[in-house]
Amino acid sequence: MDLLTTHDIVKDFQGHRALDHVSINVPKGSIFGLLGPNGAGKTTLIRIINQITAPDTGSVIFDGRPIRRDDVFRIGYLPEERGLYKKMKVGEQSLYLAQLKGLSQAEARKRLKYWFEKFEIDSWWNKKVEELSKGMQQKVQFITTVLHEPELLIFDEPFSGFDPINVNLLKKEILKMKENGSTIIFSTHNMASVEELCDHISLVNESKTLLEGSVSEVRKKFSSDIISVGFEGDPEAIRQKLNKRFEVLEIKENGIGKEARIKIPGASEPNELIKELVNLTEIHSYNEVIPGMNDIFIQVVESASKNKKTKGHE
Amino acid sequence: MNKISLIIRREYLTRVRKKSFIIMSAIGPLLFAALMVLPAVFASMEDKELRTIAVIDESMVLTSYASGQPVSVIPETEYLKFTALDDVELETLKENFESTGYYAVLYIPSNIFNSERAILYSNKQPSLDISSHIRNAMEREIENMKLVANDIENLDQILKEVETNISISNIKWTKSGEAKRSNTGLVMGIGYASGLLIYMFIFIYGSMTMRGVIEEKSSRIVEVIVSSVRPFQLMMGKIIGVGMVGLTQFVIWIVFTGILVVGATSIMGFDMQQPAAGQPAATELFAEGASTAGAAADAEALSDEIASGGDAFIADIMASFESIRPGKILLAFLFFFLFGYLMYGSLFAIIGSAVDNETETQQFMLPITLPLILGIIVMANVMNNPHGPLAFWFSIFPLTSPVVMMVRMPFEVPAWELALSAGLLILTILGAVWVAGKIYRTGILMYGKKVTYKELWKWLRYKN
Numbered sequence: 001m002d003l004l005t006t007h008d009i010v011k012d013f014q015g016h017r018a019l020d021h022v023s024i025n026v027p028k029g030s031i032f033g034l035l036g037p038n039g040a041g042k043t044t045l046i047r048i049i050n051q052i053t054a055p056d057t058g059s060v061i062f063d064g065r066p067i068r069r070d071d072v073f074r075i076g077y078l079p080e081e082r083g084l085y086k087k088m089k090v091g092e093q094s095l096y097l098a099q100l101k102g103l104s105q106a107e108a109r110k111r112l113k114y115w116f117e118k119f120e121i122d123s124w125w126n127k128k129v130e131e132l133s134k135g136m137q138q139k140v141q142f143i144t145t146v147l148h149e150p151e152l153l154i155f156d157e158p159f160s161g162f163d164p165i166n167v168n169l170l171k172k173e174i175l176k177m178k179e180n181g182s183t184i185i186f187s188t189h190n191m192a193s194v195e196e197l198c199d200h201i202s203l204v205n206e207s208k209t210l211l212e213g214s215v216s217e218v219r220k221k222f223s224s225d226i227i228s229v230g231f232e233g234d235p236e237a238i239r240q241k242l243n244k245r246f247e248v249l250e251i252k253e254n255g256i257g258k259e260a261r262i263k264i265p266g267a268s269e270p271n272e273l274i275k276e277l278v279n280l281t282e283i284h285s286y287n288e289v290i291p292g293m294n295d296i297f298i299q300v301v302e303s304a305s306k307n308k309k310t311k312g313h314e
Numbered sequence: 315m316n317k318i319s320l321i322i323r324r325e326y327l328t329r330v331r332k333k334s335f336i337i338m339s340a341i342g343p344l345l346f347a348a349l350m351v352l353p354a355v356f357a358s359m360e361d362k363e364l365r366t367i368a369v370i371d372e373s374m375v376l377t378s379y380a381s382g383q384p385v386s387v388i389p390e391t392e393y394l395k396f397t398a399l400d401d402v403e404l405e406t407l408k409e410n411f412e413s414t415g416y417y418a419v420l421y422i423p424s425n426i427f428n429s430e431r432a433i434l435y436s437n438k439q440p441s442l443d444i445s446s447h448i449r450n451a452m453e454r455e456i457e458n459m460k461l462v463a464n465d466i467e468n469l470d471q472i473l474k475e476v477e478t479n480i481s482i483s484n485i486k487w488t489k490s491g492e493a494k495r496s497n498t499g500l501v502m503g504i505g506y507a508s509g510l511l512i513y514m515f516i517f518i519y520g521s522m523t524m525r526g527v528i529e530e531k532s533s534r535i536v537e538v539i540v541s542s543v544r545p546f547q548l549m550m551g552k553i554i555g556v557g558m559v560g561l562t563q564f565v566i567w568i569v570f571t572g573i574l575v576v577g578a579t580s581i582m583g584f585d586m587q588q589p590a591a592g593q594p595a596a597t598e599l600f601a602e603g604a605s606t607a608g609a610a611a612d613a614e615a616l617s618d619e620i621a622s623g624g625d626a627f628i629a630d631i632m633a634s635f636e637s638i639r640p641g642k643i644l645l646a647f648l649f650f651f652l653f654g655y656l657m658y659g660s661l662f663a664i665i666g667s668a669v670d671n672e673t674e675t676q677q678f679m680l681p682i683t684l685p686l687i688l689g690i691i692v693m694a695n696v697m698n699n700p701h702g703p704l705a706f707w708f709s710i711f712p713l714t715s716p717v718v719m720m721v722r723m724p725f726e727v728p729a730w731e732l733a734l735s736a737g738l739l740i741l742t743i744l745g746a747v748w749v750a751g752k753i754y755r756t757g758i759l760m761y762g763k764k765v766t767y768k769e770l771w772k773w774l775r776y777k778n
Contacts, residue, residue, distance in 0.1 A: 014772045050541045052759070077541040081761065083534030088328060099320050100542040141538070 002061075003028040003152060003183045004049065009058035011044055018044040019055070020207040026152075026185060026200070031178055033198035033215075034187040035293075037301055040204045042187045043080065046154055049185075050077050062152075073102040076150035080157045080187075082141050084129045091125035094144050101148040108147065115143045119169075134161055142170060146177065153177065154185045159193065171197065191294040201293070205301050206308075215293070222296045225264045226289040227273060230257050233281030241280055246273060257284055317543045318551045325526065325555025330562060339563060343570035363699075365417035365444070366395040367434075370404055372424040376455055388420075388451040394444060396420075404435075411437060420448060427456065434482050439725050441698060442499055445482045452480045501724040502697050508647050508720040511564070513690055516655050516716065517683075519560040520662040524675065526552050527666025527758070536758045545755035549667075550747070553659040560655065646723050649736060654716025657743045658682065660750035667757030668765045689717035700725035710735050712742035749774060 004026040011019040019041045026032045036042050047053045049060055051072060060067040062074075085093055091112070098108035116122040119139050129137060138161055146153065155174070159167045174197065178184060186198060194201065194215070201218060203211035211218060226249065231238070235251040235258060242248050247263040264273060270288070277283055291299070329335055369386040371377040377384045377398045384398035397416075399407075407419055418436035423429060432452065434440055456478050527549075530536040539548055665678040689708065696705040700722045709719040709727070715735045719727070756773040763769070 013776075047537075047759070052537070052540050052545075053755075072542055075541070077538070079534075079537040079541070081534045081537055083538075085328075085529070085535055086533050096320065096324055097538065097542070100317060100539065144538075 001028050001064075002026055003063060004185075005061045006045070006049070007059045007061065009045065009048060009055045009060075011041075011048065011053070011055050017207050019048075021058070022204065022207070022209050023058075024202045024209065024212065026183060028183055029178065029181055030199040031174070031184045031186055031197050033194045033201040034185055034204065035189075035191075035194065035201055035297060036204035037189075041207045042204055043156065045204070046077070046079075046156055046185070046187060049154065050075060073148065074150050075152045075154065076101075076145045076148065077154045078141060078145040078156060078158055080160070082138075084137055084140060086128070086130040088129060089125070090121075090127050090129060090132070090140055093129065094140060094147070097144040098147050101150075103148055111147050112143070115147065119143065135163055135166060138162055139166065142173075146173070150182065152183050152185065154187070156187045157189070158186070159188070159190060191292065191297055194293050203297065203300055205304050210300050210304055211296075218296065219290055219293070222291045222299070224289060224291060227262050227264060227270060228285070228287045228289050229260045229262060229277060229283060230285035231260065231277070231281040231283055232257060235260070238277075238280055242273075242276060245276070261289065318547045318554075321543065321548060321551025322555040322558065325552050326558050326562075329522070329556065329559045335559070335563065339566045339570070342563065342567040343574050364393050364395065366397055366415070367444075367448075368402075368407065368414070368416045368419045369396050369398045369422065370402065370407070370419060371398060371400070371422045373422050373426040374424075375426065375459060376422055376452060387455050388448055391447065394447065408435070411435075418444075422452075426452075427460075430456075430478060430480050432480060432482060438701070439501055442502065449480045449482050453478050456480070504643065505697060505700075505721040505724045506693065508643070508723070509689070509693055509717045512647075512651050512654055512720055513686060513717045515560050515564065515651060516658045516686060519556050519655060520658040520682075522559070523553055523556045523659045524662035524666035525672065526556060527663050527754075528669065528672060528675075531667070531758055531761075532671060540755075540758070545758060546751045549660075549663050549751060549754045553656065553663060557652065557655050557659060561652075564651075643723050646732070647720060650716040650720055650739070653736075653739050653743055657712065657716075657739065657746050658686070660743070660746040664750045664753050664757070664770070667754040668760075668770060670761060674765075685711075685713035686717065689714040692718060693721050696721045700727075706731065710738060712739045715739055752776070 002025045006022060006024050009019050009022045010017070022041065022045060024032075024034070024045075034042050034045070044053070048055050049067075051067065051069065062068075062071050088096075094112050095105060095108050098112065099105060103111070113122070116125065121136070121139060124132065124136070124140075129140070132140070142158075158170060162170065171193070174184060186194070188194060198215055200214050201211070202209055213221070235253070238260060239248050239251065242262060246265065249261040249263055251258060251260045262273065264270060274283075274286065369377070369388070371384075371386070376387050377400065378387055379385075384400045386396040386398040388396050390396055404419070404421060407414065407416075411419070417438075418434050418440055421433040421435060423432070426432065432448070434445065434448065460475070460478070530539070536548075661682050665675050665682070668678065669675050692704060692708050692714075696708065696718055699705060705718065705722055708714045709722050710731065716739070719732070719735050753770055753773045756776055757765070
């Protein structure tokens, strides 16, 4: 079941369409990656989900019904452009933000105590924010985002500005929240963390959704029928013999040995390739190349912009 | 707790705890006390309307009959003429005052030598320079007469004896026929001080609102906040919170200024208890005197009051203060104070939301500060002619009315003008808040963009 869906969202700014019929489905309990290059419309979509702006047309369905104003209490949002009041004390400010999310002062204080101890930052309570480093501020921001235990968490580039140790700390917390039943929307360019964390993705480019589905589905869809072969022997012989039936993309030589990337035209012939190779050379390894999210991202976005260019020329 | 009250609370508490707030609370009253001196300077400014004052001289000593016709010995100026009347009753003049065209009636009682008091009747507040011109002239004449009457043997003693000090008591004849004492200096002082205070308040706290918006933008907290509350709530919470800071500051100023004044007067040896107790009695005497026996009673009441009240100066101020209806003025002050701020606060919030840092505010500041400064510029003119067209239009136009109307208030503004001014101000506030809300919610999420007026206009037309 989907915790959140958006239907056909269109948002125009003067002379510029930020979102063009964008629909996403965020399954309950999943980590959903909202991907896309800069300026694709991700932040606008997230702002619409947070009811900071309203769509021109289309709708946002939250928990099976159109989203309401008081749903903001059930959503936690860590924006990309984030900060804190610099002159305010950490504790006072955290209490304020928690109360704006509907917690009572006593409850907020109790929960903050727990989190501050967990992150080992309880000594900061009476410090002014401007005395903290950027990384320290990010910790406080993370806590204030999750403090009201929202069912839906939205992180916009959450790891930017964190050192690797804190990134790990955050990842751990995010996965724990998923285990506890929270749904997480995760907007990022960092494809390594997408592969690591996300179950579902949606790729937005130039205001449109280009790709949607579970991560494994997407990767299967983009499996390229390319085989990587580690071998010992004459690269030229391989090239000449195999190019009749297969396509040899490249042959690399490095310290460990030689590696060829070979494309199989039909999906049914990996064994045929092995037969041929056995006669030609000694095989060290044989792997199907599954594209990483990074490659898929680049491939999809670039082909989209190429299409646009050719259309533009006609 | 309601979100907007949470926001107001934060905006308020973070500001009143600041050092700058505490410092301002201390130096404000000192500054305010210094400003009390300025009205006298402004009041001495010249005024270019020809005015004729009728003189009823019961003492006969200040009227010359050399040419057969009675001529007042008070010298005329370019803009001030005096007509001596020796066979007209004060009561008759009072009844036909409107049709006579006189600006005022100067009544000199027969015992002027001893009482040293004359009365200037008018239906408008006479300016300070007219009063002082008459006073100076009378003082000079009577001193001369006293000199002539004395032998010149012991000059020191004589000079001491002839030293005379005339005080002019202004009594206004209102339409309902009651006589009211008024004090031009005080009236101007109150008008000037309240106008200036509103101007300062709007400027200080309006730009504080603006800086608050910029701070939220530049520290990048705004998007976190608007994911919990509506941008409009955030904006209104800030405007109201900052306004309450200003109100707190103002109350502190009043209290401290009060303490300062009481402290100063007790050091100077005035007994504050006495006139405070004697003042209602004096006012009562006045009402009685004016309605029954007229001028003679007025003068008598004056001397009674002097005898009973002790210090005439403070009693005079108190009675005058009573006559300008302090309750009504305070009410008007609070209204223009708060609503003027509310309007300008919204405009300042627009600027704050449109820019990334304070240096960019310059281009948008001018249209907002211009009317405010204009209000201050016309202040002196409005005070010299509080019922003229300049005063009227500037006190009706909503962007200048909070400052200018307060200058006019002590001079008795007609009710319909007050209602029109207040109504227009409220309408403008509604408009300003609506426009500010629309621009604000787009502006606060806009970074690194050079904003123009054209851009603001676009934002205004965005749906949501």
